[in-house]
Amino acid sequence: MRLVITTFLQCVLIGLAFGTFLYFTYDPRPVRIFINIVSSVCIGSLMCFVVYQRRYFTFFTQHLVLRMIIIILLLVASALVGQELAFILRATIVGDMAYKFANGGNVYALDILIALVVGIPMYVHEEGKSSLNNRITQQQFRLLQLEQQKTAFELELLRAKINPHFLYNVHNTIAGLISIDPAKAEQLVLLLSKFFRFSLNNNSSTFHEVATEIDIISTYLAMQKFRFDNRLTYHIAVDPNLQHQQVPSFILQPLVENAIKHGIEPNAGPGTIEVKVQAENGQIVMIIADNGPHFPVVPNGGMGLHMVMNKLQLLYSNNFSFELSNEPFKHVRISVAQQHHHDYRG
Known part of the structure; x- marks a missing residue:
């Protein structure tokens, strides 16, 4: 007109x-x-x-x-x-x-x-x-294609960073159990195999369901339970309505690993890790808490935290929140928008 x-x-x-x-x-x-x-x-x-x-x-x-x-x-x-x-x-x-x-x-x-x-x-x-x-x-x-390729490449680099410290500890635990409790050693080997299957099966997937992410950290914590025995207790609580919501793949595992390394390992006494996934105002809120030493005033930011931050930045730009807090208890809190399966294709 x-x-x-x-x-x-x-x-x-x-x-x-x-x-x-x-x-x-x-x-x-x-x-x-x-x-x-x-x-x-x-x-x-x-x-x-x-x-x-x-x-x-x-x-x-x-x-x-x-x-x-x-x-x-x-x-x-x-x-x-x-x-x-x-x-x-x-x-x-x-x-x-x-x-x-x-x-x-x-x-x-x-x-x-x-x-x-x-x-x-x-x-x-x-x-x-x-x-x-x-x-x-x-x-x-x-330019958009190049940016998407760059994002995919950077995500692949993040996925490729497997913590050798974790593998070393699991292998040592398996070696120690073989002679004193072969059945437990076998269980740990099966858990490790399952964990690596998650890594391989999700190698090209950018997003997956909350249920899959929870299965990953459940497997990881079960392996760590063999290592720490009574020194580690963990609880996982997930809103049933969020089971099929989409979240970035392997977004919680590095944070749980960070809680083990900095919250459970330094403690001689019993340690507790709590994982919560809940809905708040149209957002998926993921909380990883432990009873270990508090975060320093200026966090030094280990590899796990950097991996998660980089992935969130790549996938959500600035449309997410990531918080480290010691109040009312030590925890990491991530908040992202709820998305459905058809919104993302890995």
């Missing part, structure tokens, strides 16, 4: 200018100005329609010369048809002459010349602008 109004006003102004010129130099009748405005609007509107809607006339070919020939022929037709419409309106509204088909004489030649002189540069300009916009769109699409 804006383009139609703009085109109409431009045609009116051109007709007004040309009519005023003829009024003072050739035909000093006020109706002359009106006649030229009508003629300009009729021819200019058709000419602009041809230029701005050119895709409907040239969709069947990409040959530049053929497209130009088609536009030139249409501009000529616009001049002729537009002038005939102007004659009809003049005869109907002004009534100073009867309408006769193809009775314009030299007026047609002048109209064709004006249509070509004005229309061809317009067409070339619009084609250039359209081509530039297409190139910009393609470049933006390529």
